[in-house]
Amino acid sequence: MNTSEPPRSSGFPESENTDSGHNAEDPVFDAQLKRALLDVNVPDGFRDTLLQSLSDHETAAAVSDSQVVAPRRRLLHNPTLLAGLSCCLVFMAILTYLWAAQGPVIDLARLGPELNLDSRLLPEFDQHFTSHLPEQGGWNSRGQLTIYNKTYGVTAGTTGAQDAATRFFRLRTGNNRSVFGALLQIPASQVSPLPTSTLFDPGQVKYSQLNKGNFATVSWIENDQVYVCIVFGGARELEALGRALQSASA
Structure with a gap:
């Protein structure tokens, strides 16, 4: 038994076609390979x-x-x-x-007493459009009606931006009684549908009864602006405001 023979490596197994009689380094094999390659027929052209x-x-x-x-x-x-x-x-x-x-178009019905109209919680109006009182109806006169100078911004849409400029007013009716209200202004291009009246008309009133009280709302369009007057009260308070505006404009 010859123990000097080195063991066969198991890392690279031999191929089944291995033939020890044809070594890749044999010059005779190389010559035969070259002749075989040169004998391959190449088509004309x-x-x-x-x-x-x-x-x-x-x-x-x-x-x-x-x-x-x-x-x-x-x-x-x-x-x-x-x-x-x-x-x-x-x-x-x-x-x-x-x-x-231009901003989003707001439904006219949203401009009502359901809005947050507490001046203590409203920001000052940012003046992204020019705010002013109506030219018709005696709103600019001074008398029983007092319109406060500060203008607030009211959000009526869903974007969170200020949609309407709002001023609050007080109407003295005698016997130390007063009627309070708010006047909203918003560009007509941002309101739909537009009011049918072109001035303050108590005959176009809408009454609302909410948990926070009774309200009367009158809306109209003047030039390119829509105005919404919200009176904190009912028919009697609205009639008192109508008489005051009528006497001021006479």
């Missing part, structure tokens, strides 16, 4: 066809690149086209700004 195919592929790639670059060059060297494109972009930007500035 195969070389020319292969070269032509490669040339056509490179030409198509160059044409494709030129087709992409050519319109870009024409665009960069055409001032009229660039000016037209710039005008379109500016016009779209203006439309976007006007749409954002």
Whole structure:
């Protein structure tokens, strides 16, 4: 028994087709391989066809690149086209700004006593539109009716922004009694549907009875503004306000 023979490595198993008689380093084997490769039949014109195919592929790639670059060059060297494109972009930007500035349309029914009309909890109006009293109906006169100078911002929509400018007023009716109310102003472009009246008309009143009291609401449109008068009370208080406005405007 010959114990000097080294053990066979198990890391790279031998192939089943291994033939010790044909070594890869044998020069006779190399010569036979070269002859076999040289004896392979190549079809006539195969070389020319292969070269032509490669040339056509490179030409198509160059044409494709030129087709992409050519319109870009024409665009960069055409001032009229660039000016037209710039005008379109500016016009779209203006439309976007006007749409954002207009704000959402608010239902007229939301402009009522259900709103938070506690002056202690309201912020000062941010003046994103010009607030002023109605020109008709005697609202600008001084007498029994006192309109407080401070203007508050009221949120009527769902965006959280100030929608209406609000001023509170007090009407002295005698015997140390007073009627209190609020006058809301909002651009007509942001209200739907628009009121049918064009001035303060007690005949177009809507009465509401809430947990916090009774209210009478009159709305009208003047120029490009919608006004909503909310009287804290009922028919008697509304009639007193109507008489005061009528006598002031007479």
